[in-house]
Amino acid sequence: MGKLYMVPTPIGNLKDMTFRAVEVLKGVDLILAEDTRTSGKLLKHFEVGTQMHSHHMHNEHKTTEGIVKRIKAGENIALISDAGTPAISDPGFLLTRACVEAGIEVDCLPGATAFVPALVNSALPNDRFIFEGFLPIKKGRHTRLQAISEEQRTVIFYESPHKLLKTLAQLIEYVGEDRPVSVSRELSKLHEETIRGSVKEVLQHYTERPPKGELVIVLGGKK
Template structure:
C-alpha cells in the first residue's frame, strides 16, 4: 500500500482563558462546570493565592496557582498570553464572586481579545446580582457603581453626581466605611429615599435591611453586627422630572441664573424663589442641555 502524498503539518493550538466565578460565601454555589474547568486547566490565576489556595485545597484541586491582582496585572498579562499562545488553558478567579466585577482582570481579558485568544466566561456567583434579586427594588433598569471612593469629599462628590439618576443604584461597601457612607447617602439623597442593604450574602448571617435611608442608617447604628461583613447597598432611583409639574416661571428664573451661576446653585436659588423642588429643576435643566 502506497503512502499518502499529503503531508500533515501540526499547527499549535492556542489555549483558552476561562473566567471562573467562585462562591461569595456558601461553597455549595460552586458550579459543576467551574469545578471541571479548574481541574483540567494547566494553571489558575488568582487575586490572592493564599485565600484561593484554601478554596482549592477544600475542592481537592492541585493545579498550579499564581498571583494576578491589580498591582501586577499589567506586568503579568504578557506572560499569561505567552502561555495561552503555547496552548495552555488558564483559569482566572478572584477572591470571591465573578472576576472583573469590581475585581482585577480587565487588562488581561482586553489583551487576550486583542491577541485573538479565546476568552470563555462562566456564569456563577455575583454579589450585586444576588442582592438585587432579593431586594424588592426595581431591577428592569439599574446602575452598578461598584465601590464608592474611600475619601469623604470624593465620595460625596460621586453621590452628588447620582442624585437625579432614575435607575436603581447599586454600590459595594466595606465594614469600616458603612457608617460614614450611610451618613453621606442621607445628606446627599435625603433620608426619605428607599434603600436596601444586603449583608453577608449566602452566609449564615445573611441579612437584608430595608426602609428609608434614615431607617436603615438607624438600624446599622443600633446594632454593631450590622457593621460587619461585606455589604451591597441598593438605593431606589430618583423620580423622573415631569416638566408639566414645574412652574414655567421657575424654569425661566433658573435659565437666567445659569448665565451667572453654576447649575447646582442656580437650581437651588430658583427652587427657593418659586417654592419648587431643587432636584426637579436641576434634572430638567440637564434634559434641556441634552436636547
C-alpha cells in the same frame, strides 16, 4: 492557541460552586488567583491540584503580558478571584482586554456574584439598574454621589463595614433621608441579612448594630 477562562467562585456558601467551574479548574494548565492562600483552601476542598500563580491588582500590569504569551503558546489558563466573578470589582479586566486584543478566546462561566441577589432581595425596581462598584474614597466621590442623586434607575454599589455609616450619612445629604435603600450583608453565609427602609431608618439600624461582613447597598432611584 489556548484559552482564558474566567471562573466565578462562591461568595460564601461553597455549595454555590458549579460542577463546570470545578471541571474547568481541574482541566486547565494554570490557575491565576487573587490570593493564593484564600484560593488554596477552596481548591483543596474541591480536590483541585492544578498549579496556581498570584494575579492581583498590585501585579496585573506586570504579569499580563507574560500570561498572554503562555496562552498564545497553547496553555489554557483560568482566572479566579477571592469570591465572586473575576473583573467585577476585582482583577480581570486588564487581562481580558489583552487576550481579546491578541485574538485569544475568553470564556466567562456564569456563577456567583454579590450584587444580583442583593438587588433581587432589595424589593426595589430591577428592570433597569446601574452597578457602581465601590465609590471613590476621596477624589471623585462628590461627583459620583451627585450623579447618583439624580439617577432614576436603581443604583447598586459595594461598601466595607467600617465605611457604611459614613456612606449612609452622605446619602442622606445627597438624596435625602426618605429615599428607599436596602443593605445586604454576608450573602449566602450563615448570618446573611437584608435591612430595608429609608436611608434614615437603615442608618439608625446600623448605628445601633455595627455591621460586619461584606455589604451591598441598593438605592432606589429618583422619582
